[in-house]
Amino acid sequence: MIRLNILLTIIIISMKIVTNSILPIVDLKHELLTEIVGRYRLAARQLHESQTIIPFKIQFPIHDIIKIDSSTNEYIFRATIEINYQFEFLQWDSNDTYNRYYDIDEIILTKTILQNLWLPNINLKDEEFLLFNIEYESAKITRNGYIIWIRRGLFTIVSLIDLTYYPFDHQYICIKIYNKQKTFKLQQEKTNLTKINTSNLWTRLFNNIELNSNDNYSLIFQEYNLLMKPIFSRGWFVRTLGIESKINNENFNYINIYILMQRRRESHIYTIILPTLFFSIFIIIFYFSSIKSYQRLIIGLLHILATLLFIIYLDKKITAEKLTYTPLIIRYLSIIFLIEILSLFFDHIIHSIYHGGIHFISNWLCQYKNYDTQPARLSHIKLLTHGVYLNNTDNDENTNILMKKLIEREETLKFEDYQQYQWYQQACLSECLCCSFFLIIIILVFIFIFFILPTFGLSKMT
Structure with missing residues (x-):
């Protein structure tokens, strides 16, 4: 009896295997896809x-x-x-x-x-x-x-x-x-x-705040x-x-x-903004330092050349066939370029007038007083030498005359030194005023172009 049950079980299992191998396997997703x-x-x-x-x-x-x-x-x-x-x-x-x-x-x-x-x-x-x-x-x-x-x-x-x-x-x-x-x-x-x-x-x-669902918070x-x-x-x-x-x-x-x-903005701040600020601050520092006229002239020319290179660089970078307006930064740099040229011109003229005027007046005073057209300090040394020499010859009358001239010459030298000092101070003050004036113009132009002028086109861009 047990053998018969085992035989029937084997027959049923084999029939199921044969049936499953003959009948096709149904894909439920494909069937649902066809229906949908x-x-x-x-x-x-x-x-x-x-x-x-x-x-x-x-x-x-x-x-x-x-x-x-x-x-x-x-x-x-x-x-x-x-x-x-x-x-x-x-x-x-x-x-x-x-x-x-x-x-x-x-x-x-x-x-x-x-x-x-x-x-x-x-x-x-x-x-x-x-x-x-x-x-x-x-x-x-x-x-x-x-x-x-x-x-x-x-x-x-x-x-x-x-x-x-x-x-x-x-x-x-x-x-x-x-x-x-x-x-x-x-x-x-x-x-x-x-x-x-x-x-x-x-x-x-506010990560330490414990919120209660029963309370009301305005945050x-x-x-x-x-x-x-x-x-x-x-x-x-x-x-x-x-x-x-x-x-x-x-x-x-x-x-x-x-x-x-x-x-x-960070894609252009390193290539445009920072170099411009660096050169501007560099020039401002040297404008107010005690350098000579030719050094100031060289620095001004370098600054103009740097600004011109920035304009050419930007113009090549944003070249387009159909531009309705010129970019504001190009306008700003163009105005700065003109201001730098005027600043260099007036600064060099003022520098030459004051320092050239000082030397001209000093030479004119020497010629007017008839001191052999020699500089003041050299005349002072010659007079002192003559005074010592005449003192050795025991000529009291001549010594008194020379000493009197020497005292007068010393007073004249003091007055000339004071005038030279005043002229030098006026020259430095005029240069500082000139630089400050053009610096204020540059700041006002920057504020107008980048902060005031764009407000007139906000309705078009927003």
């Missing part, structure tokens, strides 16, 4: 025939600026468009544990299905100036009936590049997207993102414009991204995407 695609085609047919409200959201994260070409006025950056919408009859039961599709959370549509399947068609309004090259496309359907359609690629925008505020400029771009299916209605869903980051400054300052931690993926490029980055939906007559949908890009 059939439902979707029926739903798409109904959407063409009747007006149906399809709620969806569009995500437009900017990942990186690839290239900005000023010669062709093109912006190229990588972007992702994601559209989510829901069909209730596409969902499968998730609560029934006996359902054969219970363990399947989502199904992914293959490339062949995407080519033959109808999807909402989103087109760019200005196709002449906007181009979207799709690099990757995917779509999936979740168990709740949500369809997630993602397109990743490169956006190329042809827009006028304004380098007026280079290197601190902003670029404003507006992308208009519309839906060709005029039967669709757009429902906009607005969500407020509030998140406390562990590395936030407020959490570092609320909120973060806006969350940066999900950091950007490490040293060129441009997106500062503001806004999406605005517009509905005309409830049957034609527009989506305006606003992008405000800003140039990274």
Whole structure:
């Protein structure tokens, strides 16, 4: 009897093995995909025939600026468009544990299905100036009936590049997207993102505060414009991204995407700002130091040459075919270049007049007093020698005369020394006033160009 039971068990097991080897293995995901695609085609047919409200959201994260070409006025950056919408009859039961599709959370549509399947068609309004090259496309359907359609690629925008505020400029771009299916209605869903980051400054300052859910606190931690993926490029980055939906007559949908890009300041501070400040401070220090006229002239010429090189460098770096305005930093450096030339000219003239005038008056005094046109100190030595010589000859009368002349000469020398000292002080004071005057002009020009003048164009750039 036992042998008979063992034999029957072996026969049953072998029959199951043979049956499983003969019958095909059913792929549940493929079976569900076929069923859902059939439902979707029926739903798409109904959407063409009747007006149906399809709620969806569009995500437009900017990942990186690839290239900005000023010669062709093109912006190229990588972007992702994601559209989510829901069909209730596409969902499968998730609560029934006996359902054969219970363990399947989502199904992914293959490339062949995407080519033959109808999807909402989103087109760019200005196709002449906007181009979207799709690099990757995917779509999936979740168990709740949500369809997630993602397109990743490169956006190329042809827009006028304004380098007026280079290197601190902003670029404003507006992308208009519309839906060709005029039967669709757009429902906009607005969500407020509030998140406390562990590395936030407020959490570092108030990390010891214990919050009680029963108490009310006026201190609320909120973060806006969350940066999900950091950007490490040293060129441009997106500062503001806004999406605005517009509905005309409830049957034609527009989506305006606003992008405000800003140039990274640290990418130019080492090549432009710091060398200029270094040379300016270097020149100011030497202007107020006790150096000679020819040294001051050489330093001024070097400063003018350095400013001219900066202008040429910037002009080559930001050369573009279609510039509406000259960059402000070029204007500023051009004004500084002219001021430096005038400063060097007036400084050299003042220096030459005062110091040349001192030597001219000294020589004129020597000639007027008839002291053999010799310098004052040399005449003093000659008179002293004559006085000592005559004293040895015991000629009292001549000695008294010479001593009287010697005393008069000493008084004249003191007066000349005092005049030379006064003239030297006036020359230094005039040079300091001249340098201070041009320094104040440079500061005022800098404030006007970079702080006052840009305020007149804020409405155009924001």
